[in-house]
Amino acid sequence: MTQTPETHAAKPNYLRIFVFLAVLTAVEVFAAFSIATPWLRVSFLLLLALSKAGLVAAYYMHLRFDKIAFRVIAFGPLVLVALLTTVLFLERNLGR
């Protein structure tokens, strides 16, 4: 087993990313109990979750620095998932 050629040259500051993740988690918990408007609370919490997931994928999983093929493999299923979820909700609403 040898080191792969697609491994990245740039080295992100992993501890800085950790601080972002920790702060975003704290904000998330605070927002869950302090934002009264449901749609605003849900949108904000989902945005925070997406931001955290994006940070982990981009920097800890090195997708930002890796081969584009891995990004395609990682994000391809999300397109299928979006289709699945849309169909699921359409079917549920049409079934009423």
Added chain:
Amino acid sequence: MAHASMSIEANPSNIPGLSTRKFIVWLFLASEVMFFTGLIATYIAIRFGGAQWPIVSEKLNVPLVAINTFILIVSSVTMVLAYAAIENGDTKRLNRFLVATMLLGALFVSIQGYEWSSLLGEGTTASNGLFGATFYTLTGFHGAHVSGGVLALVFVVFRSWRGHYSLENHLGIELMGLYWHFVDIVWIFLFTILYLI
């Protein structure tokens, strides 16, 4: 058979510069994305489809799970620091961070076990309502993935102690990290959707 495996190893994906093992791990993770998103979409459809639902913040121990979320995030940091250590050829730091990741993963599963036992003690089971059924299914599958990751880490730590990894040979650490960070990402969404919304 040996010839076939050698040719797969040489150029598995037909994309120059891609390693076989890493390619396979990413394909596995892609299938896992679809698996978990199917579960989450079903949960959302059930929950917002008019089913009776308890007030989540009263039913679940959000502060405890917030701490558990933090533990999993810290474990992701220790995992990536293990990778950074071996990229610099530092096997001592590699061992230290791998053990830390393994222990933090085990702690996460233990706290989840405590949370489950508390909920079961209060009468919330998987069979007495849609809330319990979806909650235990989602957290159970994720917990199983973390447990699997901890077992894999035991194996990786053992190999690390035996001097298997080096500056030139550490793909195993990178692949272990990919799986571990994926499990962290799944929890980031589960924590938001199950506990905060």
